[in-house]
Amino acid sequence: MSNNIVWHDYHIKKLQRAKQKKQKSCILWFTGLSGSGKSTLANALEVKLYELNFHTYLLDGDNVRYGLNKDLGFDENSRVESIRRIGEVSKLFIDSGIITLTAFISPFIKDRQMVRDLVEENEFIEIFVDTPLSICEERDPKGLYKRARDGEIQEFTGISSPYEKPDNAEIHILNAELTIEQNIDKIILYLKINGYINA
Ligand SMILES: Nc1ncnc2c1ncn2[C@@H]1O[C@H](COP(=O)(O)OS(=O)(=O)O)[C@@H](OP(=O)(O)O)[C@H]1O
Ligand SMILES: Nc1ncnc2c1ncn2[C@@H]1O[C@H](COP(=O)(O)OP(=O)(O)O)[C@@H](O)[C@H]1O
Numbered sequence: 773m774s775n776n777i778v779w780h781d782y783h784i785k786k787l788q789r790a791k792q793k794k795q796k797s798c799i800l801w802f803t804g805l806s807g808s809g810k811s812t813l814a815n816a817l818e819v820k821l822y823e824l825n826f827h828t829y830l831l832d833g834d835n836v837r838y839g840l841n842k843d844l845g846f847d848e849n850s851r852v853e854s855i856r857r858i859g860e861v862s863k864l865f866i867d868s869g870i871i872t873l874t875a876f877i878s879p880f881i882k883d884r885q886m887v888r889d890l891v892e893e894n895e896f897i898e899i900f901v902d903t904p905l906s907i908c909e910e911r912d913p914k915g916l917y918k919r920a921r922d923g924e925i926q927e928f929t930g931i932s933s934p935y936e937k938p939d940n941a942e943i944h945i946l947n948a949e950l951t952i953e954q955n956i957d958k959i960i961l962y963l964k965i966n967g968y969i970n971a
Contacts, residue, residue, distance in 0.1 A: 789869030793827040796968045797866045799891065800959070803878045803938060804901030805930050806916060807908035809947040810875035813901060816956050818873055826969055829865055831858060833876040846927050852883055859887035866895055871968065879935045894966070899959065900941035905930045907948045 790797045800817070802810040811832055821828050837844070840857060844850040855878050865872040878884050888896040908930065909917040920928030927933040943962055945955045964971045 786867045786869060789867075791869075793869050794970065795826050795869070795871055797869045797871055798895045798897055798968055799862045799866060799887070800871065800873045800897050800899055801862075801878070801884065801887065802873070802875045802899045802901055803884060803941075804903060804947075805905060805908045805935055806877060806928075807911045807913060808901040808903035809945075809952070810877075810901050812952060813899075813945065813947070813955055813959075814873045814875040816952050817959055820956055820960060821871060821969070824969065826871055827869065828871045828873060830873045830875070831861065832874075836876075846929075846933070848880075848927075848933075851877075851879065855880075855883040855887065859890050862887065863890050866891055877929050877935065879929050879933065881936045881938070884938065897943065897962070898938055898941040899943040899945060900938045901945050901947050902937070903947045 786797065800814070802814050804810050811834075814830055814832065818828050818830050836854075836858065840861070841854050844854050855876065858874055858876060858878075862872045862874060884898060888898070912918060916925060916928065917931065919925045920931040929935050943959055945958070947955060950958075960969075963969045
């Protein structure tokens, strides 16, 4: 890294930006298998927060791979680089005072920990969308599990590439057992109890 780079402090700080929006900025980091329900939950939560007048932005795996991450595949190095970029982008959103939602498989514990370490304590809220592989495979909305089983897609998470479950996620969602509405209520309650949004 170059030594000729000097950090400039901004006059307006993160806390001022967040206070103006009447919220505490954070990353709501959804992690789970393909088809576990990350995008559905993150979208439904963003709608709810929008209706409550909070300021949010959603970064979703598939969509980010159309732009920022269009040069990356699904080999281990690419997945690590993808999460590094998302972590840095999320940190910028936190600095802007926004409640950021991310929906990436993010299969590796050390990469999720890397993002946690990138931001301040209490700014990283890990949400484990815990849906058994058998149910994800049954849902298979994009037909990807079938293609992975048929050997058409290599290194598919859960089939031919690992998914490392979180040990201590702040929020544990049993998405095969509860409805989307019940799960959203659980996350909203967490945000209220912990002072991210007004009760
Ligand atoms: N090999 C392989 N493994 C897993 N997923 C694959 C693969 N190839 C394509 N897809 C599609 O890409 C979506 C996951 O992208 P992510 O950026 O979230 O994955 S990761 O965090 O880099 O593991 C994932 O979307 P979701 O189903 O929404 O999770 C898949 O639709
Ligand atoms: N709580 C739930 N109950 C029933 N079906 C769900 C639930 N959550 C998500 N789904 C369904 O599961 C499928 C996969 O959800 P999706 O959000 O695309 O997962 P991911 O983003 O993790 O790949 C979708 O068809 C969605 O409608």
